[in-house]
Amino acid sequence: MENNSSVLDSDIVKVDKYEPHKIANGKNEVTFFVASDDIDLAELQRYRIQAQTEYLIAITTTNKDYDCLKLADNVILCSLNEVPLIMQAFQRLHSGSGIIGMSWDEVKWAISGNKNIEFLHGVAGGENCVALACEEFISKLQRLSSNYPIKNVMINMFADISFGCEQQDFIIQQIDKNLMVNDATTFYQLSFFHEFDYWKKGEQGCCICMFLVYADKEDDIEPVIIEDDIPMKTTNPTQRVGNSIKEYLRRQQQRNKSES
Secondary structure (H helix, E strand, O other), rough: OOOOOOHHHHHHOOOHHHHEEEEOOEEEEEEEEEOOOOOOEEEHHHHHHHHHHEEEEEEEEOOOHHHHHHHEEEEEEHHHHHHHHHHHHHHHOOOOOOOOOOOOOOOOOHOOOOOOOEEEEEEEEEEOOOHHHHHHHHHHOOOOOOOOEEEEEEEEEEEEEOHHHHHHHHHHHHHHHOOEEOOEEEEEEEEOOOOEEEEEOOOOOEEEEEEEEEEOOOOOOOEEEEOOOOOOOOOOOHOOOOOOOHHHHHHHHHHHHHOO
16 A cells, blocks of 8 residues: 655645654554545645555545545544544554554455445443443444445454453453354454543443444445344354454463463
8 A cells, every 4th residue: 555656855745634643653554634625635645655654544424425535545434522532442453552452464454455444432431331331332333334244343442450351251242242244354452441531540441442344345245234133143253363352262261271
């Protein structure tokens, strides 16, 4: 995706409005911009060339077909209040800051060739935070914006330090039960926070962020199946990428047995 075109010094511009949305782990891997009619296409293209950003990702809060979306490698649809959370969750998918997570190569693999992404999240605090957070984002799964099949799923979980294996397994079970996708790969990331935007230090809290990567063609893969009353078939964790939480828990259990 990298653009290697040269640009004259006189054409180089500093576009400060994009800087807060950059993710840089030693290099400019991703630059976000919030789509609007105010985005200047020529300015955005010059910025991309100057910054040598590998992926230019647009965040949109409407279904409007902005001109600037043509320059984006990916477009993430979300609600207006989710914009800051998207950038934080996406960054931590491959920052190495979590207990488990994705490498940047895995993130690229998940989003390459599939432009449209939908973001959902559920968050809650207190004793029943995990169940309440699941309830919130599961309700959103019933109102997905696209009829195209889901090709990949990236899930980022933020939790307080009391969060344990039982809560992890509960979240995975709820996702398996309420979102059935055929031939899709699911990635997980888990990060602990003593305090977060939604809970203070010493409090319990959970925030579940989900990136649904849609196929660009209806016949690309099998369609999404979201069922309410039909018995669910749980996804076999051995069919998932090796960084799934279930695989992580299995390794942890084996390690604990060997040490006891």
